[in-house]
Amino acid sequence: MENNTITIHDIAKALAINSSTVSRALNNSDRVSLKTKKKILDKANELGYQRNLLASNLRRNKTNTIGVIVPRISRYFFSSAISGIEKTAFDKGYNVIICQSLEQLEREENLINTLAANRVDGIIISVSMETLNYDHFDGLKKNGTPIVIFDRHCDLPDRNNVLLDDFVGAFEATNHLIEQGCKNIVHFSGPKNLNVYRNRLKGYKAALEKHEIPFRENLVLNSRLMQEDGTKLAEKVLRLPESIDGIFSANDVAAIGAMQYLKKKGIQIPKDIAIVGFSNGPTSAVMDPPLSTIDQSGGEMGELSANLLFEHLNVESVKREPKTIIVKPSLLVRESSKKRG
């Protein structure tokens, strides 16, 4: 409401010097004598000066800030990715603005606009499920703000991607289940428009093929990435004619929902079911039945994304070379899961 903010001019006036000297001192320039520098810093402290980054950023045309947009910060994969990004950004002296799109395209568009309007230096994003094209990125592209898209595929050329090798992950997960003795493996999949889920399905098929298990279309159950959807999935599983002895879920959220539903109903989950998902949250190990997981290694992907972004930040936009980084997933087998085989 009120406006008793101290500016560099106030400091300058108090010391009978020029504000540009104050500015230099506060930026630790070596073009100001140690003596006056000290005098200035002391006075700044005394007056309770607080720099105005709005003004500074406007003047420098640079904010030293990057924006991160993820569907939901509460998902373990994303929060660990954010940690990775923050770590890297911190080392380079950058601030991070975290935003969540809640899987809504409209929110994503708004966020991108707001970040752009606030002149972030770059953006790292995992696009929402509703995002089918990348038109809303065009503005950023035009004014040369680098973007890194991680986790979810972007088909367009000319983009920076940091992705998990979904095919390999799905293959290994399914393969693991088969080696445990599973024969009738349900596959929880996600929205068909997402590349991720298509590739995971391919990996699932490939593993079946390797072991000469026939692929059955009816064992592939699609859903959105909401916990409520797990209920429907669970009901579908219970209605299947086959006796299911394994689930490969490419959709951890829905999988959790399904387990929750079964448990609430008091339905004993068949002993031989193992659930294999892509997100390795802190609670996965205490779940019943235990999970084996393909670790999505969020932290690593976050760091890689940030590094890729910073690479581009330091290069004129015309000279930037888009790059795609593929991360190999790793299978984590739970002790207690092994015993079920």
Add this chain to the structure above:
Amino acid sequence: MENNTITIHDIAKALAINSSTVSRALNNSDRVSLKTKKKILDKANELGYQRNLLASNLRRNKTNTIGVIVPRISRYFFSSAISGIEKTAFDKGYNVIICQSLEQLEREENLINTLAANRVDGIIISVSMETLNYDHFDGLKKNGTPIVIFDRHCDLPDRNNVLLDDFVGAFEATNHLIEQGCKNIVHFSGPKNLNVYRNRLKGYKAALEKHEIPFRENLVLNSRLMQEDGTKLAEKVLRLPESIDGIFSANDVAAIGAMQYLKKKGIQIPKDIAIVGFSNGPTSAVMDPPLSTIDQSGGEMGELSANLLFEHLNVESVKREPKTIIVKPSLLVRESSKKRG
């Protein structure tokens, strides 16, 4: 890198009008004719104009942005609180900047400084575990930036607080366990310097007292809020001379860690143990054994915090009246938990 950004002057020049008219049009002022407004908006669109909020905010001395600092965004309570805040903020036309202190005072201080330097209009914070005093809030106070502290207590007067009634929550949780037939109830507590944990301990004691169960100091196990600490807790529980038939955990993270450890060791968790925690995350229902929880109602606390902040945003700082809001927690008993009795 480059600088081909369009400003309102470019639009003005292209239309041979004045930039202040453009500014008004873009802000949808009614002091500009519909005809020119349309002309301006079209041209802005055509040129790919993107407003510079740095400049706008600097000029208006207002950012329409609030900062939120939480220890970790991945904790369910905090991410749901953030959702509540975002919902409220969105309705009022505010942006939200999310930050995590990772429970480190130094990070918290830096974040507050950065937010202040970026001239956020207000801050909502749940302080880190290392935060023992509130000196780093003084700068904000001086320049009249309102602050709301939620979740963790602040002893100082003159502060806005949104808190959970920890005593009642702990009392009800423990009472629930006793009514299930538990007699030897371990209490997982948190850092002793936090008011929260002291009050929860009091509630635990009060419930024991009500049922004339003697309080035993050795059943109270302290730890930090890290999952690794759960391991130590579990080991301590196993070494206790009493046969434990209930756990009241005021520290959900550590509790999960403990369960994880026991499971990994293949130790059968005694049938009659129930864990009661304060965070009602999406996975709690599939955990084994199932949990009854005192719902911390993060969403509600977030909304209340945001509303309190906005109340203060619209009042001169001298006229603001600090307020403390206490939220009543609610007990959620799991179906499967009831049966154990």
Add this chain to the structure above:
DNA sequence: CTGTTAGCGCATTCAA
């Protein structure tokens, strides 16, 4: 309804 003018707070050029 539109134009003129001034300045938010800062960093940077150019002179001294």
Add this chain to the structure above:
DNA sequence: TTGAATGCGCTAACAG
């Protein structure tokens, strides 16, 4: 090493 002057992009008086 310091000062003077300029302008980043925008909004808000005030005047017309």
